[in-house]
Amino acid sequence: MISETYYIITIAVWNIIVCCIYGYDKLCAIKGYQRISEFTLLFLAFAFxxxxxxxxxxxxxxxxxxxxxxxxxxxxxxxxxxxxGYGYGLIVI
Known part of the structure; x- marks a missing residue:
């Protein structure tokens, strides 16, 4: 039960971080700072x-x-x- 909770919390926190990284890149675009590459942004999306x-x-x-x-x-x-979902299923089993 505890490992399931940590699993869900970890995924949720990671998705919040990814959302913030997209926001940071938008801020960099507005301010004219060095941007995060499109490859990195897409990689983060595929990295859960x-x-x-x-x-x-x-x-x-x-x-x-x-x-x-x-x-x-x-x-x-x-x-x-x-x-x-697959990983969560493995933990539950």
Missing amino acids: GGLGALLGMVLWHHKTQKWKFKIIVPIALLWSVFAI
């Missing part, structure tokens, strides 16, 4: 941060016009849900 990436796109209005992000981030969200 699909929900955070999608929320970051919507919340910060960031990368919403790029077709690559419109297509790949929802795929990353599906991947994250599948992989997290």
Whole structure:
């Protein structure tokens, strides 16, 4: 039971971090600072941060016009849900 709780909390915190990274990149875009690469942003989405990436796109209005992000981030969200659910199933067993 405790390991399940830590698993869920870890995934939730990670998705919040990914969302904040998208917000930070948006701030860098506005201020003209050095940006985070698109590869890194997409990698974070596939590294179990699909929900955070999608929320970051919507919340910060960031990368919403790029077709690559419109297509790949929802795929990353599906991947994250599948992989997290599978991992959660292994923990419960």
